[in-house]
Amino acid sequence: MTATLYLVRHAKSSWADITLDDHDRPLRNRGRRRAAGLAAWMEERSLGCDLVLCSTALRTRQTLEILLPVLGDAEVRYEEGLYHGDARHLISLLRRTPSTLERVMVVGHDPVLQMTAQYLAATATGDAMDRLDRKFPTSALAMLTFGSAEWTALRQHLGHLEFFCIPPD
Numbered sequence: 526m527t528a529t530l531y532l533v534r535h536a537k538s539s540w541a542d543i544t545l546d547d548h549d550r551p552l553r554n555r556g557r558r559r560a561a562g563l564a565a566w567m568e569e570r571s572l573g574c575d576l577v578l579c580s581t582a583l584r585t586r587q588t589l590e591i592l593l594p595v596l597g598d599a600e601v602r603y604e605e606g607l608y609h610g611d612a613r614h615l616i617s618l619l620r621r622t623p624s625t626l627e628r629v630m631v632v633g634h635d636p637v638l639q640m641t642a643q644y645l646a647a648t649a650t651g652d653a654m655d656r657l658d659r660k661f662p663t664s665a666l667a668m669l670t671f672g673s674a675e676w677t678a679l680r681q682h683l684g685h686l687e688f689f690c691i692p693p694d
Contacts, residue, residue: 536560559664562692573597574628580607622676647682
């Protein structure tokens, strides 16, 4: 088994209604298009998963709705802590993942996703780390692998950043 982690930042959200709480902001049309582009890119590469951990924010849930049809038979868990938490909290959640689940996706927010990827990755393919270090934009996807390590063993610089995808508009 190769533990694989997909980190997905939510798609572009709308600020049109300033009366909405940040947690309740929906996706913009542009965000929906980019999320659909990411879904198509993932489907072309058969990047399904076993478990999705998703923030409870509306924009993350709407992003996941767009991605879900290409993920296979994934279990979905909505985690309040992904909205308020930090990288340490996310890694703690991942460490509690059963070893029987090989591919886990997190749909969340920046800067937590960027910081988590930087913490976990020791190596990277091509210029993936340089691009990740610059910015983790909306609708971006980072894929890290951990060889034969189980989720409980996650620690700093254990992983390999396989790719960092930013879908076009």
